Amino acid sequence: MLLKELVLLVLLLAHSCHSSETLPVCGDCGLRLRQLHQDETQQEEYTGEYKPDAADGGPPVAASAAAAASDSNVATLAGTAAAEAAVPLITLNPSAALQSLLQAQMSLPEDILAVGYKPLASPALRNWRRLARRLTTRGTTISIAAFGSQITMGHQTDSPSGSWVEELQFWLERAFPQVAFSVLNLARGGTDIVPAATCWYQYVPSTVDLVMIEGSTVGCVGNLQCHSFAAPRVAAYELLLRRLIRRAPGAALLSVGTFDFQRFRVSRTMELPNPLYGSGEDHHEVLARRYGIPTASTRDALYDLVLGGSTVMLQGVGLTAAQLLVNSVTPTSAGHKAYAEIVAYTMQQALAKELRALADDGGTSEPAAIAEDWAVQAQQLPPPVSPLAAAEVDGEPLCAMDQALQRFVSVNSSSDWKWGARSLAGCPHSHCRVWGYRAKGHGTVLNMTINTADVTAADSSLGWRWLVAFFTQTSPTARQSRIGRAQLDCLSGCECKSTMLGKPATQDAQLGITLGYAQTNVTAHPNCSISLRIHVPEGSDKDEFILNGLAVAPFGHQTRAHIDRLAFQYQSRME
Incomplete structure (x- = not known):
């Protein structure tokens, strides 16, 4: 018809x-991060157990439910x-x-x-x-x-x-x-x-x-x-x-x-x-x-x-x-x-x-x-303009951010990690709170399980997956000057390349950004077990880490024109 x-x-x-x-x-959609040149007195530390206020409608819909809604x-x-x-x-x-x-x-x-x-x-x-x-x-x-x-x-x-x-x-x-x-x-x-x-x-x-x-x-x-x-x-x-x-x-x-x-x-x-x-x-x-x-x-x-x-x-x-x-x-x-x-x-x-x-x-x-x-x-x-956008065109990622992140964390490994939010004093909106898991100490591990097959792809050409981690990468205050690095690994069910989160090269490319992110290829599996391990280089005092979210995004390998290849060569020199 x-x-x-x-x-x-x-x-x-x-x-x-x-x-x-x-x-x-919206539920606690808020994820409040550093403002440029912000006074330290405006920051509050992680507050521990979440207690919703009248402005919150509960956790936002995440993962495949939100992606399916788009179609x-x-x-x-x-x-x-x-x-x-x-x-x-x-x-x-x-x-x-x-x-x-x-x-x-x-x-x-x-x-x-x-x-x-x-x-x-x-x-x-x-x-x-x-x-x-x-x-x-x-x-x-x-x-x-x-x-x-x-x-x-x-x-x-x-x-x-x-x-x-x-x-x-x-x-x-x-x-x-x-x-x-x-x-x-x-x-x-x-x-x-x-x-x-x-x-x-x-x-x-x-x-x-x-x-x-x-x-x-x-x-x-x-x-x-x-x-x-x-x-x-x-x-x-x-x-x-x-x-x-x-x-x-x-x-x-x-x-x-x-x-x-x-x-x-x-x-x-x-x-x-x-x-x-x-x-x-x-x-x-x-x-x-x-x-x-x-x-x-x-x-x-x-x-x-x-x-x-x-x-x-x-x-x-x-x-x-x-x-x-x-x-x-x-x-x-x-x-x-x-x-x-x-x-x-x-x-x-x-x-x-x-x-x-x-x-x-x-x-x-x-x-x-x-x-x-x-x-x-x-x-x-x-059709998309950016050849990089074309690789993910009309795919819908699986997301675990804000309170939705808790559903993917293993209870047995979370005892050393504190779940909570950092708030901006005086801001009434839920988006002024940063939710995440925070821990300190070299070797402290957080285990998670996520369905890397549960994404919405526009067609079969988006057959690959990115595993994306969002984390606090810089320090807005002296109280958070010990934020450092953590290593992300796939343990079972899926395969991915070991990735270091918070490394200096990433921070240089993400200048002025508090919510850092890094990604690695991951294979599709309904029970992808991954771990996050705090890494403290010898002689460093940066022994804390905050994980704010995970995502799985579908992508494909697109045929590129000559001018696209030149554009990527130029971009690689900027990173």
């Missing part, structure tokens, strides 16, 4: 359906649209919603905001028409998810009330007072895009309306780690986009470009600014455009102002660089407001186009057409 006929059949059966507009509460999302799109259409909601005139949107003022000059706006033509935008339609429906709750680093996580010394995400929510509430907004902030301080692309995307509900992704600064500064489509972090960014689209096919996505506004000393008397290309934004923007995603660039809007000196900043935004940024990366409270306005301007311009189109159409769209459009977008993703 044709897709259109299926959609119409679902519509006929959906009149008794009712949709929930409330964003499901079912496409099949239920038509039903979701039909259920929305069947509920008697009051739809506002799109022209009235447009007027309200344009009246939501911003304090920064438009000539600055416009520089950060990287648009796409309306027909190329993925799901922004649907988002605009939802924003015209009185009583709707618009659900938003956000990924990123400490820039997006917020709740730091100079921004205790949150980040640009909260400021953006305040602006959206002014722009669309007839609807409510619910935000799930999945940002992690001191992390790059890899954990989100591997595991944290699975925490996003399939019904989310908007996903915002900030990932162009941490892990991309000063080492050319995000300047090739063969780079692992660029590949991870593309995998995150594809996995989010498959998981939440009805969601609009927004890329948020940020920057490290630092200066490098090149001689005793001279400093040079981080060049405009000194982030991952340019490659990320290419990927965003490929998947119908607009970009809001704080880098482009503020680069000349911040690095031009305090006088230029005062003339442009009324702030000095010191008033805008805690350090070269992290905004102050005033900085978060400026970042939010840059993002809001991009949203305002994109949504204005869609609301005008809705007004021209009479303010309505056929539910069947909307449902069919979702399904087509979800199923017809373009």
